[in-house]
Amino acid sequence: MLASERRNRLLELVRVKRFASLPELIEELQVSESTVRRDLEHLEQQGSARRIHGGVLYAGTSPKLPHFDEQEPGAWAKKRAIARRAAALVEDGDTILLDGGSTTYELARLLVGRPIHVVTTSLPVANLFAADPASDLILVGGNICPRSGVAQGPLAGAMIASLRVRKTIFSVAGINDEGFFNNNLLLVETERAMMRAADEVVVVADSSKLGRRSLTHLCGLDEVQHLVVDDGIPQAWQEKIAAAGVALVVAPSANDPEA
Amino acid sequence: MLASERRNRLLELVRVKRFASLPELIEELQVSESTVRRDLEHLEQQGSARRIHGGVLYAGTSPKLPHFDEQEPGAWAKKRAIARRAAALVEDGDTILLDGGSTTYELARLLVGRPIHVVTTSLPVANLFAADPASDLILVGGNICPRSGVAQGPLAGAMIASLRVRKTIFSVAGINDEGFFNNNLLLVETERAMMRAADEVVVVADSSKLGRRSLTHLCGLDEVQHLVVDDGIPQAWQEKIAAAGVALVVAPSANDPEA
DNA sequence: CGGAATGTGATTGAATTCAGTCGTTATATG
DNA sequence: CATATAACGACTGAATTCAATCACATTCCG
Known part of the structure; x- marks a missing residue:
C-alpha cells in the first residue's frame, strides 16, 4: 500500500471515529507504531488532525468547510503556540472581535x-x-466567502461599524516596513472596519510573514497595539516592531502541553 | 463550590470543547487531579463522557448545537414532506430568506x-x-441564540431591513384565526423584518400547529402568500386558509423517496 | 553499479498518565 | 459532643505513551 493512500485511510478513520487511539490504528492499518506516529505527525502539520496524549482527534468539524490545509511543515505548531500567547492577552469579560484566519x-x-x-x-x-x-x-x-466561510462586503462593514469592542484580533498575510498586508481586498476592508471598532488591535502572524508583502496594504505598523509572533522572528525585526510602538509578544514554539 | 455544580461545569466544559485534557480541567476548575478523575469517573458511568488516555471526550452525538434532535419520528417525516413541497416553490435564481426552524x-x-x-x-x-x-x-x-443558533436582536433586524428578497420562508409555532404565532419575542421581531424585506412570504408548518396559539402574535393570516402544510390539515382549515387569500400547498406524507 | 533519499520497523529511556491508598477536612446524625 | 460518612487532596508504583535513534529495505537517479 502506498504511503499517501494509507494516510488518506488514516484520516478517514479518524474522521468517522472522531477519536482513535494508537493501538486501534495500528490494528486497522497493519503497520508499525512508528509509522502510525509519523503519519499522524504529517496529518497534524497539515492541520487535518489533532494529536493528543493517547491518540488523535479529528480537527475539522464533520462535513464543514475545507479545513485549513497547511503545506509548510511546522506552520501548524507555530500557529498553536501563537494562539496560546494571544489567548493570554484576552481577559475574562472582554469583548473581542475575531476574523477567520487559521491562527485566529x-x-x-x-x-x-x-x-x-x-x-x-x-x-x-x-x-x-x-x-x-x-x-x-x-x-x-x-456575504460569505465560500472558500473561507468569512463574512465580507458592505453589509459586514456596516454591522462592524455599529459595534464597539475591547480588542480586535486578526491575522495578516504580510508584514514589512510599510505595515501590514493581506491578500484580499474585501478582507482588508473588513479588517479596517474591525480596527476602527476596537480599543486595541492585536495582530497574530507567524514569523514567515515578516518582510513579506501581499496584495493589499492594510495599515501602518504603528496602528497596531500588539503583535504576537513565533520565536522565529529575527532580532532586527524585533527592534523594528518595538520602534513602531507595537507591544511584541514572542511565542516559544517549544513545549506544547495542550492547554 | 458544590460537587454537583462542579460536575455540571465539568460536563459543560467537555461538551463545548469536545475534548479536554486533565491539566486543562484542573486549571479551570481549581481542584486537585484526584477530584477531577473522580468526577470524570462519574460522568463516564453516567454515559455523558468518554475517558481516554490523556483526557476526556464528550460522548454526546452533537459537538455543536443541539442539532435538531428528532423529536418524534413521525413529525420528522412530516417536516421532510413539507420541505419537499416548499423546495418546489423556490425557482432557480431566486433570492430567498430562511430562518432557523427545523422544517426550514x-x-x-x-x-x-x-x-x-x-x-x-x-x-x-x-x-x-x-x-x-x-x-x-x-x-x-x-446576537446568536445559543439554543437554536439563530441570529436575533436589533443587529439582525437592521441588516434584514437593508435587504430585499424574492421570498421569505419561515416556520411558526401556532396558527389560528388571529393569524400566525411564534414562541419567542425576539424571533417574532426578526421574522417581521424578514416579512417586510420580501416580495412573498411562505410559511411552513405541520398540521399540528393549526388551531394552536403561542406566546407572540406574528401577523394576520392575510399577510402571508403561501402556506405549506402536511396532509393532516382538516377540510375546515383548508377553507379558512383559502378564504384569507393564502395559497395553500398540501404536502402528501405518503411516499418518502429520500431527497 | 553506487549512492542518496525516503519509508519502515524495532528499541530504548524519558515523560506522562493512571489507579489505588492514605490522611485530612467538612458535614450530618444520633 | 462523638461518630460516621462522604468528599477532597496528596502521594506512590505501575502502566502507557512519547520522542528519538538506529538498522534495514526500497526506490530513484546519476
Whole structure:
C-alpha cells in the first residue's frame, strides 16, 4: 500500500471515529507504531488532525468547510503556540472581535469556555462558540466567502461599524516596513472596519510573514497595539516592531502541553 | 463550590470543547487531579463522557448545537414532506430568506446545490450552504441564540431591513384565526423584518400547529402568500386558509423517496 | 553499479498518565 | 459532643505513551 493512500485511510478513520487511539490504528492499518506516529505527525502539520496524549482527534468539524490545509511543515505548531500567547492577552469579560484566519481559529478554540463576549465574521469560529453558554456570541453578517466561510462586503462593514469592542484580533498575510498586508481586498476592508471598532488591535502572524508583502496594504505598523509572533522572528525585526510602538509578544514554539 | 455544580461545569466544559485534557480541567476548575478523575469517573458511568488516555471526550452525538434532535419520528417525516413541497416553490435564481426552524433546515438541505441566493439568520443553515459553490450565501448577523443558533436582536433586524428578497420562508409555532404565532419575542421581531424585506412570504408548518396559539402574535393570516402544510390539515382549515387569500400547498406524507 | 533519499520497523529511556491508598477536612446524625 | 460518612487532596508504583535513534529495505537517479 502506498504511503499517501494509507494516510488518506488514516484520516478517514479518524474522521468517522472522531477519536482513535494508537493501538486501534495500528490494528486497522497493519503497520508499525512508528509509522502510525509519523503519519499522524504529517496529518497534524497539515492541520487535518489533532494529536493528543493517547491518540488523535479529528480537527475539522464533520462535513464543514475545507479545513485549513497547511503545506509548510511546522506552520501548524507555530500557529498553536501563537494562539496560546494571544489567548493570554484576552481577559475574562472582554469583548473581542475575531476574523477567520487559521491562527485566529486556533485562538478561538482556546477561548471556548471562557466568560467573554465574542464578535466574529467567521462561520467556523462562530460554530465553536455557538453552543458555549459561558460566552456571548455576536455574528457579523454579510456575504460569505465560500472558500473561507468569512463574512465580507458592505453589509459586514456596516454591522462592524455599529459595534464597539475591547480588542480586535486578526491575522495578516504580510508584514514589512510599510505595515501590514493581506491578500484580499474585501478582507482588508473588513479588517479596517474591525480596527476602527476596537480599543486595541492585536495582530497574530507567524514569523514567515515578516518582510513579506501581499496584495493589499492594510495599515501602518504603528496602528497596531500588539503583535504576537513565533520565536522565529529575527532580532532586527524585533527592534523594528518595538520602534513602531507595537507591544511584541514572542511565542516559544517549544513545549506544547495542550492547554 | 458544590460537587454537583462542579460536575455540571465539568460536563459543560467537555461538551463545548469536545475534548479536554486533565491539566486543562484542573486549571479551570481549581481542584486537585484526584477530584477531577473522580468526577470524570462519574460522568463516564453516567454515559455523558468518554475517558481516554490523556483526557476526556464528550460522548454526546452533537459537538455543536443541539442539532435538531428528532423529536418524534413521525413529525420528522412530516417536516421532510413539507420541505419537499416548499423546495418546489423556490425557482432557480431566486433570492430567498430562511430562518432557523427545523422544517426550514430540512428545506435548506434540499436546496443545497441549487443556483439560488440564500439569506439566512441561522448558523446551521449557513453551514449547509457555506461550502456550496452553486449558491450565494448572505448571513444575517446579530446576537446568536445559543439554543437554536439563530441570529436575533436589533443587529439582525437592521441588516434584514437593508435587504430585499424574492421570498421569505419561515416556520411558526401556532396558527389560528388571529393569524400566525411564534414562541419567542425576539424571533417574532426578526421574522417581521424578514416579512417586510420580501416580495412573498411562505410559511411552513405541520398540521399540528393549526388551531394552536403561542406566546407572540406574528401577523394576520392575510399577510402571508403561501402556506405549506402536511396532509393532516382538516377540510375546515383548508377553507379558512383559502378564504384569507393564502395559497395553500398540501404536502402528501405518503411516499418518502429520500431527497 | 553506487549512492542518496525516503519509508519502515524495532528499541530504548524519558515523560506522562493512571489507579489505588492514605490522611485530612467538612458535614450530618444520633 | 462523638461518630460516621462522604468528599477532597496528596502521594506512590505501575502502566502507557512519547520522542528519538538506529538498522534495514526500497526506490530513484546519476
